[in-house]
Amino acid sequence: MKTDFKPLFAPKTMAVVGVSLTNSSHPANVIFNKLSLRYPVRVYPVNPRGGRILKDTVYRSLAEVPQRIDHVVIAARARHVPSIIQECIACRAGSATVISGGFAESGRQDLQDRITAMAREAGFPFIGPNCLGIYVPDRFDTFFLPGERLVRPVKGNVALVSQSGGVLVDQIVKFVGQGIGLSLAVSIGNKALIRETHLLRYLARDPATEVIAFYIEGFGPGEGRTFVELARKCPKPVVVLKAGKSSRGKRAVSSHTASLAGDYAVFSQVLAQHGIVEARNEYEMISFCESLSCYKQAIEGQVGIITVSGGHGVLAVDACDAHSLKVPPLDEATRELIRRKLSPSIREIAALGNPVDLTGSARDDDFIAAANGLVGSSDIDSVLLSLLPYSPGISSDLGARLSHVNRDRDIPMVAYVPHVEKYRILIEGFELNRVPVSNSIEGAVLMLEALRRCQPC
Amino acid sequence: MLKKAIRQILEDSRPYGWVLEPDAKRILKLSGIPVPAGRVVQSARQAVAAAKKLGFPVVAKAVGITLIHKSDAGAVILPIGDESQLEQAYHRLTGIKGCQAVLVEAMGRGLELIVGGKIDAQFGPVVLLGMGGTGVEIYHDTALRMAPLKRRDVDSMIKCLRARDLLNGFRGSRPVNREALVELMLNFSKLLVKMADKVESIDLNPVLCNPDGCLAADARIILDAGYAAGTDKPEPDTGGKRPSSRA
Numbered sequence: 001m002k003t004d005f006k007p008l009f010a011p012k013t014m015a016v017v018g019v020s021l022t023n024s025s026h027p028a029n030v031i032f033n034k035l036s037l038r039y040p041v042r043v044y045p046v047n048p049r050g051g052r053i054l055k056d057t058v059y060r061s062l063a064e065v066p067q068r069i070d071h072v073v074i075a076a077r078a079r080h081v082p083s084i085i086q087e088c089i090a091c092r093a094g095s096a097t098v099i100s101g102g103f104a105e106s107g108r109q110d111l112q113d114r115i116t117a118m119a120r121e122a123g124f125p126f127i128g129p130n131c132l133g134i135y136v137p138d139r140f141d142t143f144f145l146p147g148e149r150l151v152r153p154v155k156g157n158v159a160l161v162s163q164s165g166g167v168l169v170d171q172i173v174k175f176v177g178q179g180i181g182l183s184l185a186v187s188i189g190n191k192a193l194i195r196e197t198h199l200l201r202y203l204a205r206d207p208a209t210e211v212i213a214f215y216i217e218g219f220g221p222g223e224g225r226t227f228v229e230l231a232r233k234c235p236k237p238v239v240v241l242k243a244g245k246s247s248r249g250k251r252a253v254s255s256h257t258a259s260l261a262g263d264y265a266v267f268s269q270v271l272a273q274h275g276i277v278e279a280r281n282e283y284e285m286i287s288f289c290e291s292l293s294c295y296k297q298a299i300e301g302q303v304g305i306i307t308v309s310g311g312h313g314v315l316a317v318d319a320c321d322a323h324s325l326k327v328p329p330l331d332e333a334t335r336e337l338i339r340r341k342l343s344p345s346i347r348e349i350a351a352l353g354n355p356v357d358l359t360g361s362a363r364d365d366d367f368i369a370a371a372n373g374l375v376g377s378s379d380i381d382s383v384l385l386s387l388l389p390y391s392p393g394i395s396s397d398l399g400a401r402l403s404h405v406n407r408d409r410d411i412p413m414v415a416y417v418p419h420v421e422k423y424r425i426l427i428e429g430f431e432l433n434r435v436p437v438s439n440s441i442e443g444a445v446l447m448l449e450a451l452r453r454c455q456p457c
Numbered sequence: 458m459l460k461k462a463i464r465q466i467l468e469d470s471r472p473y474g475w476v477l478e479p480d481a482k483r484i485l486k487l488s489g490i491p492v493p494a495g496r497v498v499q500s501a502r503q504a505v506a507a508a509k510k511l512g513f514p515v516v517a518k519a520v521g522i523t524l525i526h527k528s529d530a531g532a533v534i535l536p537i538g539d540e541s542q543l544e545q546a547y548h549r550l551t552g553i554k555g556c557q558a559v560l561v562e563a564m565g566r567g568l569e570l571i572v573g574g575k576i577d578a579q580f581g582p583v584v585l586l587g588m589g590g591t592g593v594e595i596y597h598d599t600a601l602r603m604a605p606l607k608r609r610d611v612d613s614m615i616k617c618l619r620a621r622d623l624l625n626g627f628r629g630s631r632p633v634n635r636e637a638l639v640e641l642m643l644n645f646s647k648l649l650v651k652m653a654d655k656v657e658s659i660d661l662n663p664v665l666c667n668p669d670g671c672l673a674a675d676a677r678i679i680l681d682a683g684y685a686a687g688t689d690k691p692e693p694d695t696g697g698k699r700p701s702s703r704a
Contacts, residue, residue: 224579228603255658255679257573257585260599266577269601273610457613 003125005202007094009136009184011041011070015062015093017084018076018100019045019053027099027144028075029053034147035073039140042067062087070094073133073142078102078111081129085115089122097142098128104190105130116192131189132165135172137182145169156181157210158289159203161196163188163217167243171215174282179431180290183208197226204234211292213239213285224267228274237292237454241279242267275456284446290436291447295412298455299381301325303448304374305355307386308362308394312416312441313355316386319445325452330354334377341369355386363393364401371402375411382448385415386441389423399429399437412451416444459651463487467655467680473522474685479560481676485661488648490641491672495562501547504561505540511563514538516674517546518562523555525677528591532556536564565674567667568623568633572642574604574649574659576681582649586614586642588623589663596620606646611639624666633666641671655684 014035020026028045035043036056044067045053050060059065062072062084072093074084078100088096103112112129119126127133133142137155143165151173158180162168165187172185183206188194196214203212212234219227231238245264271278277292279285303325307313317327335352342350342358343366351357356370367385374380385402387394399415406413415430417423419439430437438444459467463484470476476484482492496507497520508515519532527533532553534546543561550559571589576582580603587599600614615621615635626632641664649659657680661673 219579221578222581224577225581225603228580255573255575255660255677256571256593256662257575257660258658258679259594260571260587260597261573261575261577261583261585261601263577263579265599266575266580266583266601270580270583270603273602273613456609457617 003123003198004094005125007070008097008125008127009134009202009206011094011140013042013044013067013069014071014073014140015044015046015059015065015069016073016075017046017062018074018080019047019058021047021049021051021053021058024053026075028073030144030146031073031075031099031142035140038147040138041140044069062091062093065091068092068094071140072096073099075099075144078108078129082111082114082118085118085124085126089118089124093124095124096126097131097133098126098189099131099133099142099144100128101130103129103192112190112192119193125194126192127186127194128189129192132168132187134187135182135185143169151176153185154179154181155183156293157183157208158213158293159183159199159206159209159211160185160213160215161188161199161203162186162215163191164215164243165189167215171282171285174286175289178286178290179427179437180286180293183210195220195223197223197230200227200230200234200238204230204236209236210296211237211239211289213241213279213289215241215243215285217243224270228270228276231276232274232456237277237296237450239277239279239285239288239292239450240271241282241285272453272457275454277450277453283443284450287438287443287446288450290438291412291414291450292454294434294436295451297410297412297451299412299448299451301448301452302379302381303327304330304377304380304383305386306358306367306370306374306383307355308358308360308388308391309386310351310357312386312388313357315441316355316384316416316445319442320384320448323445323449323452325445325448327354328379330356330374330377331379334373334379337376338370338373341372342366354380360391361393362391364395364398366393367398367402368405371405371413375406375409375413381411382451383411383413384444384448385413386444387415387417387426389417389426394426396425397429399426399431399435400433401429403430403433403435412448414438414444414447416441460487463652467652467684470678470680471685471687474680474682475525476676476678476680477520477522478518478527478676479520481678482673484648484678485673485676489644490648490661491637491670492676493562493565493672493674495560497558497560498547499558501544504543504547504559507561508537508540508543511561514564515543516562516564517543517550518560519550519553519556519558520560521553521555521557524553527675530555562674565665565667565672567665567671569663570638570666570671571599571660571662572645572664572673573661574645574656576653576657582646582653584614584642584646584649586611586618588618588620593662604646604650606643608639608643611642614642631668634668634670637670638664638666641673655681657681 573585
């Protein structure tokens with residue numbers, strides 16, 4: 001499908017079809033209100049009965065709207081949707097989002113097939129039906145959820161595509177909590193016309209997107225093959241969270257291979273074969289997206305660890321081990337290099353193995369010395385910092401200072417800092433300088449695992 | 458494009474929904490996948506003659522269109538060390554319900570692997586490598602990749618097996634012939650892709666691997682249900698199909 005997605009994702013003019021003249025909390029009205037009050041788009045309400053809502057004229061049809069519309073949001077009853085799509089095409093609108101349900105998901109495959117055939121023939125892109133639609137931070141959204149109930153995502157470089165609208169909103173909330181910015185979030189619902197593969201093609205070339213994340217329930221016949229082939233060619237990391245991993249009811253199979261190669265086993269291993277990072281749950285999804293939004297290079301997983309607490313060092317080693325990341329010993333030259341730069345007071349008490357345990361007496365400069373030593377070692381391809389700011393020698397500048405250590409080298413660095421409000425400056429010092437920070441050791445290790453897995457296995 | 462001889466075997470097997478072992482092995486052989494030397498026989502005397510040519514020990518298996526799960530039916534006897542054992546085995550196998558002929562094969566040795574193929578609804582042809590034998594579904598030690606495979610895919614599959622050390626030589630045993638295994642997997646992947654519209658799944662179990670080489674000691678090809686039930690479906694031979702005489 002060669003279609004222009006620009007009106008869909010970067011519209012300047014919009015219309016909402018199906019606004020209610022009497023019910024201000026109708027989904028179409030919620031969408032109309034947020035578009036007209038909060039976003040830099042020109043938006044027109046449409047209802048065949050005409051009239052006014054608030055101070056805006058309601059247009060009787062799309063043809064009456066005085067401007068050409070880039071993006072039409074359709075929130076009318078399913079039976080009206082075919083004629084609205086026809087109208088969109090007739091008045092040369094650029095695209096649509098069909099919010100309305102009542103199609104394939106409730107037995108009306110015929111209605112869905114009708115709108116899909118019309119749109120396909122006209123080269124008219126639409127998202128849905130039966131979806132929440134699109135959220136582009138600072139530009140527009142078609143979610144029928146009142147703005148005050150949503151946690152507003154910040155603009156960033158991760159694109160999120162989800163079959164389920166509910167999961168999408170929940171992921172957005174979690175992304176916000178973790179400080180991950182979004183370029184675009186789309187719920188594709190019944191994916192009648194625009195499907196994962198189309199969006200993957202589009203996002204691979206979208207300059208605002210650096211990481212492409214999918215929540216997928218399943219592919220159509222042969223569609224998985226197209227998806228992985230596209231992802232393999234895509235220069236950006238692709239993360240997939242698969243829902244529906246257990247096989248529903250064991251079918252009687254007559255061969256060992258059919259029984260051993262179940263749907264999920266194939267899905268998971270074929271994704272890995274093509275360098276797609278499979279997140280096994282939503283926590284992995286968040287850590288993976290955050291990490292891949294900061295770093296592009298894949299690692300083998302030779303981790304250097306810096307800690308101020310022996311216990312955290314051991315926990316970090318255990319977590320690395322559980323995720324098949326190695327924590328190699330440091331050579332004598334590296335240890336000596338670090339030792340010489342340490343403050344005299346900790347030179348004798350610090351443990352310069354791997355993990356490097358700087359002890360609770362460490363100061364900012366000691367961290368810098370240890371980090372410089374690790375990124376200079378040829379045995380190390382990534383660094384995990386476990387930073388506990390209750391240690392009195394750690395200042396609020398340390399995040400920003402450490403995040404400059406690896407600027408000129410391809411050694412990804414991730415940090416664990418407890419996420420409490422008073423450590424905010426420290427955390428932002430890392431994050432604003434594109435060093436991802438997790439609120440757990442496990443999360444920081446997952447960030448490194450993402451970098452190991454974003455290459456074909 | 459499939460070789461004409463392979464297409465013909467598949468075509469002839471449609472009424473049964475699967476390809477009998479001697480025919481499946483002909484397909485493998487035509488595709489560059491080593492199989493044991495063997496012969497389909499119809500009498501104890503033929504069996505003994507075949508075994509003498511092959512050299513003892515041999516394996517004897519019942520062949521029949523209803524005998525799709527041979528091990529479960531007790532339709533595989535091995536190892537058979539001499540003529541009298543073979544005669545006994547022949548009579549036991551021909552006593553199995555559904556037995557139409559007996560396949561006598563040279564007995565291979567080596568580590569038992571499974572090489573499988575399946576046409577996945579979402580991803581098309583996929584290849585499986587795992588620890589094989591009758592315990593395959595207990596160990597569950599397998600790796601899967603989308604076909605066609607590249608050499609590096611095969612390397613990565615071997616690396617993914619928990620039992621990889623057994624292939625690399627473990628506690629004094631010599632490593633299996635890895636090049637032969639890679640070659641077998643690549644040829645299998647090519648064959649699977651070519652047959653993708655006609656088959657549902659293929660089991661080569663076991664594939665026997667030793668320091669000298671690898672061969673498919675058993676083969677089961679299940680046809681795609683749509684292909685098997687095609688409109689130009691040939692009439693099933695009521696007299697009972699005789700498998701071709703050469704394996």
